[in-house]
Amino acid sequence: MVLVFGVNFAESRLVKSALESFYGVGPQISQRLMARLSIHNTAKLQGLGHRTVNDLSAELQNLTIENNLRRKLQDNIKRLRDMGTYRGRRHAMSLPVRGQRTRTQIATARKLNRVVRRG
Structure with a gap:
């Protein structure tokens, strides 16, 4: 496991x-x-060294991913709802937001x- x-990921995973x-x-x-870390497209986790895995984790830490990204999306939707915009009202009513057909x-x-739009 890596x-x-x-x-934790299996070592045989790409x-x-x-x-x-x-x-x-x-x-x-x-x-x-x-590409930034010079890893080949078909490389598996077992072929990476400890240093490369640590560099990869450090790069991921600089990105907005997982819970931080989910929280940011929820905050954006809440902001739209609080302002009373058209998109916010569509989110609140669980209707399509981007102009899709509803008939x-x-x-x-x-x-x-x-997606948990209470509040």
Whole structure:
């Protein structure tokens, strides 16, 4: 097991997929991190040295990911609701926010918009 940013990963796991498992780290950010640290795209965690793993964790610590990012998104939604903007009202009613069709296709939007929007 390899510990990266406080999470244990199997040694046989690809570095790219391990990075993308963090909330807020997608394909582009993971590729940039790997390029900055000179890690090959098909490298596995077992092939990394301790120093590289520590550098990777340090780089992840500089990013806004996981709980900090979730909190930031919730704060932004709360701010929109408090200001009474159109988008804030749409969030509060669990309706699509970005102009999607609501006449016939609302079920999915109502289901996806239920991200704890109380308050």
